[in-house]
Amino acid sequence: MAGYTVLLLGERTREHSLAIGFNESPHVDKIYWPTTNAAAYSLPKVVKGDYSRLKSVSDYLTLAKDKGVNFATTGWESLLFGGTSDIFNANGVPFFGPGRAGAELERQKAYAKLFMTEFGIPTAPFAIFADPERAKEYIRQTKGQKFVKLSGPGDGKGSFPGFTEQEALQAVDTAREFGDPAKLLVVEDRLYGREASVQALLNTRGEVMVVLPVAKDYKRVGEMYRTDAADGMVARGDVGGQTGSMGCYSPPSFFTQNVARRTHERILSPLMHGLLKRGIDYCGVVYPGLMIDDSENPTVIEINVRPGSKEWEVISDRVKNDMLELMLGTMNGTLRQQDLKIADDYTVGVALVSGPIDGHPGYPASGYKTGYPIEGINKVDTDVRVLLGGVSSPDHGKTLITSGGTVAVVVASGKTLREAKEKALRNAESIRYANKFYRDDICYEEGV
Numbered sequence: 001m002a003g004y005t006v007l008l009l010g011e012r013t014r015e016h017s018l019a020i021g022f023n024e025s026p027h028v029d030k031i032y033w034p035t036t037n038a039a040a041y042s043l044p045k046v047v048k049g050d051y052s053r054l055k056s057v058s059d060y061l062t063l064a065k066d067k068g069v070n071f072a073t074t075g076w077e078s079l080l081f082g083g084t085s086d087i088f089n090a091n092g093v094p095f096f097g098p099g100r101a102g103a104e105l106e107r108q109k110a111y112a113k114l115f116m117t118e119f120g121i122p123t124a125p126f127a128i129f130a131d132p133e134r135a136k137e138y139i140r141q142t143k144g145q146k147f148v149k150l151s152g153p154g155d156g157k158g159s160f161p162g163f164t165e166q167e168a169l170q171a172v173d174t175a176r177e178f179g180d181p182a183k184l185l186v187v188e189d190r191l192y193g194r195e196a197s198v199q200a201l202l203n204t205r206g207e208v209m210v211v212l213p214v215a216k217d218y219k220r221v222g223e224m225y226r227t228d229a230a231d232g233m234v235a236r237g238d239v240g241g242q243t244g245s246m247g248c249y250s251p252p253s254f255f256t257q258n259v260a261r262r263t264h265e266r267i268l269s270p271l272m273h274g275l276l277k278r279g280i281d282y283c284g285v286v287y288p289g290l291m292i293d294d295s296e297n298p299t300v301i302e303i304n305v306r307p308g309s310k311e312w313e314v315i316s317d318r319v320k321n322d323m324l325e326l327m328l329g330t331m332n333g334t335l336r337q338q339d340l341k342i343a344d345d346y347t348v349g350v351a352l353v354s355g356p357i358d359g360h361p362g363y364p365a366s367g368y369k370t371g372y373p374i375e376g377i378n379k380v381d382t383d384v385r386v387l388l389g390g391v392s393s394p395d396h397g398k399t400l401i402t403s404g405g406t407v408a409v410v411v412a413s414g415k416t417l418r419e420a421k422e423k424a425l426r427n428a429e430s431i432r433y434a435n436k437f438y439r440d441d442i443c444y445e446e447g448v
Contacts, residue, residue, distance in 0.1 A: 003029035007069040010076035013389040017313045021323030039388040041397025075307045081107040096327045102282040106305040110151040119274035122299045126188035139168045145190035152181025156244035191291040197311040199287035206333025214255045215311040217248035222439045228429045232436035233355045241364045247442035248310035249348045314347040345413040348420040355437025363405035372434040374400040380427045385411040418448040
């Protein structure tokens with residue numbers, strides 16, 4: 001493989017994870033990562049520069065052409081929704097990620113629900129509404145516990161539980177506050193069981209479907225119950241606001257071989273079939289979020305179309321293949337399941353977020369406070385990764401400042417789940433900023 005010049009688009013922890021993978025690849029010479037994420041300063045192959053003038057997909061394409069980029073990708077879903085992959089590939093710059101047609105599976109939940117219904121993919125019973133009052137009428141008539149979801153993009157925060165009728169009615173009003181993404185609402189029955197995320201590398205044209213390790217994440221922000229030795233706020237419990245993710249682990253013990261087989265037969269294979277039947281050329285990552293019931297039956301909660309945030313961050317620690325080779329093998333149709341190299345280790349990721357302080361609410365509420373210096377990352381164990389998200393630097397990486405809701409994710413591996421969790425939490429505690437907030441009960445169902 002010749003030396004590659006990579007363009008990576010996006011700002012968050014998942015892009016930092018991707019950047020690390022490309023930086024470690026011997027096939028990559030340079031990485032252009034137009035970002036304000038301070039993580040860029042820590043990676044030697046990332047070309048440093050002022051990218052503030054880049055505002056549009058056209059600007060990114062011009063940069064790619066000027067710099068001789070021969071591979072591009074993103075974990076940023078809004079770019080996929082806008083057809084970035086289509087534009088780059090049409091202009092001779094290979095782009096790993098689905099085009100606009102494939103990205104509709106994540107951009108519009110109503111579309112995804114109808115797609116799943118058409119191709120026999122199990123999902124929760126649902127109804128779609130353009131009129132909020134009709135949605136409320138449906139809730140009153142059908143009874144039962146519900147989830148009210150924005151059909152449009154909600155940035156991981158567009159799902160609202162309604163476990164009583166009053167909560168469900170209130171969820172409709174809450175959803176409407178999101179404006180455009182709430183033009184259509186999906187009201188679906190609550191599913192029961194345990195959640196897991198299955199990500200696969202998919203190429204419909206090349207007939208590639210390689211399933212990556214399974215992970216489980218935790219969306220609720222939790223309830224603070226103590227402070228740690230660094231004065232950070234520590235939470236637990238599946239309560240509170242819906243976040244992008246507060247943490248994740250892999251592999252979950254309840255995702256048995258039987259569940260894996262059913263997921264392949266009932267979800268991934270029909271998904272591939274449906275894309276082919278619709279004539280959708282899909283090349284990238286697809287990851288359905290699943291609920292696994294007590295009889296080991298998987299049902300789809302939602303479908304996402306890019307590397308899956310905290311799930312990607314923990315499973316990429318377990319996958320030992322060269323990241324560029326995986327993506328290129330998917331694109332050219334040569335990758336097969338047996339090519340995947342997976343470590344036997346367990347991996348746990350703990351998200352550090354911007355918590356409440358001085359009368360300001362904490363993430364995921366709007367108005368959370370940022371701008372606090374971060375200390376202690378240099379004290380983290382050498383075999384632990386700290387993936388930066390909402391972190392900027394005024395002095396080229398010497399000083400780190402919080403700048404977002406999810407500040408960082410601490411990812412640790414171990415021979416046992418307990419070892420991985422303890423290592424992640426120990427290192428999370430050593431990091432300090434004024435309103436640090438995290439959950440310490442990731443993987444609690446596993447008894448650790």
